[in-house]
Amino acid sequence: PIAMNQGVNFLIADMATKIEAARLLSWQAAWMIDNGLRATLQSSYAKRFAADICMEVTTDAVQIFGGYGYMKEYPVEKLMRDAKLFQIYEGTSQIQRLVIARELLIPRE
Secondary structure (H helix, E strand, O other): OOHHHHHHHHHHHHHHHHHHHHHHHHHHHHHHOOOOOHHHHHHHHHHHHHHHHHHHHHHHHHHHHHHHHHHOOOOOOHHHHHHHHHHHOOHHHHHHHHHHEEEHHHOOO
């Protein structure tokens, strides 16, 4: 099976690592909010990173599937289309970068 190919193994390992990093950033922001802490920076980190990683991971999944990855019979083509929405909906990745820069550069008391 293609999953036993070393190159595909590396790709899947990288995909899993990126997903876990995005999940941890999201959990950190959620924990801060649950504990009444200001989480603007952490929320923007999580949104920007997770949105971009979602697009990267689904693109890699389509690559693994090859030509089948673009066929409607397989779910990865829809996942990739849906992933793009995360980058542009409710604050684009570029807007999140502006929020992050502002939060890092403006001193808070």
